[in-house]
Amino acid sequence: MWEQVADAFDRWREGRAPADDLVRLMTPVLWHVARACRLEEEAARDVLQTVWLALVRRRGEIRHPRAVASWLITATRREAWHVRSATTAAATTQAQVFEDSDWEQLLPPAPAAEAVAVERGEHAALWSAVQTLPERCQRLLRVIAFDDRPDYAHLSQQLGMPVGSIGPTRGRCLDKLRLALANATTGDR
Structure with a gap:
C-alpha cells in the first residue's frame, strides 16, 4: 500500500x-x-x-x-x-452561571461553616471536660456516648462493676461532667 x-x-x-x-x-x-x-x-x-x-x-x-x-x-x-x-x-x-436555586440541587446539603465551627468547639470542650473525670467515668461515658444500647453484662465485665451499679454510676459521672463543663465555660469568661 x-x-x-x-x-x-x-x-x-x-x-x-x-x-x-x-x-x-x-x-x-x-x-x-x-x-x-x-x-x-x-x-x-x-x-x-x-x-x-x-x-x-x-x-x-x-x-x-x-x-x-x-x-x-x-x-x-x-x-x-x-x-x-x-x-x-x-x-x-467556559463559566457556567448558576442561580441560587440551582446550587441547592448541585451541592449536597451541608451546615454553614459557622455552625460547623461552633459544633467542633463544643465537641472539643466536651471531650476536654471528659478528660478531667476519673478513669472509670471516662470509660463508662465513652461506651455510653458511642453505643445507643450498651450490653450491661459485657460492660460490667469490662469495667469490673456490678450490673446494678452501672446506671447509678453513669448518673454520677454525668453530673461530674456537667459540673466540669459548667466550670470550663465560666472559666473562659
Missing part, C-alpha cells in the same frame, strides 16, 4: 494525475488516526481537511515520495492533538 501511496503522490505532484488515488488510499488511515485522538466525527473531518490542504501547500517540501504517508499521519496526529487540546481548553474555561 505504501508503494501505491508514494506512486500516487509522485504522479499528482508532477501533474500527471489528480490526487484522487492518494486521497482514496490515505483517507481511511488518516481517519483512524484522527479518531484515535478521541475527536468527534465533525472535528475529525475538519482535521483531515486541514491536513489535505497543508499537503497541497507543502507538497514541494516532501523530497521523497515514500515519506508522504508518514508526513500525512504525523500531520494528522499533530492537528488532532491541537484540536483536541483547544476543545478541552475551551470547555474548561
Whole structure:
C-alpha cells in the first residue's frame, strides 16, 4: 500500500494525475488516526481537511515520495492533538452561571461553616471536660456516648462493676461532667 501511496503522490505532484488515488488510499488511515485522538466525527473531518490542504501547500517540501504517508499521519496526529487540546481548553474555561436555586440541587446539603465551627468547639470542650473525670467515668461515658444500647453484662465485665451499679454510676459521672463543663465555660469568661 505504501508503494501505491508514494506512486500516487509522485504522479499528482508532477501533474500527471489528480490526487484522487492518494486521497482514496490515505483517507481511511488518516481517519483512524484522527479518531484515535478521541475527536468527534465533525472535528475529525475538519482535521483531515486541514491536513489535505497543508499537503497541497507543502507538497514541494516532501523530497521523497515514500515519506508522504508518514508526513500525512504525523500531520494528522499533530492537528488532532491541537484540536483536541483547544476543545478541552475551551470547555474548561467556559463559566457556567448558576442561580441560587440551582446550587441547592448541585451541592449536597451541608451546615454553614459557622455552625460547623461552633459544633467542633463544643465537641472539643466536651471531650476536654471528659478528660478531667476519673478513669472509670471516662470509660463508662465513652461506651455510653458511642453505643445507643450498651450490653450491661459485657460492660460490667469490662469495667469490673456490678450490673446494678452501672446506671447509678453513669448518673454520677454525668453530673461530674456537667459540673466540669459548667466550670470550663465560666472559666473562659
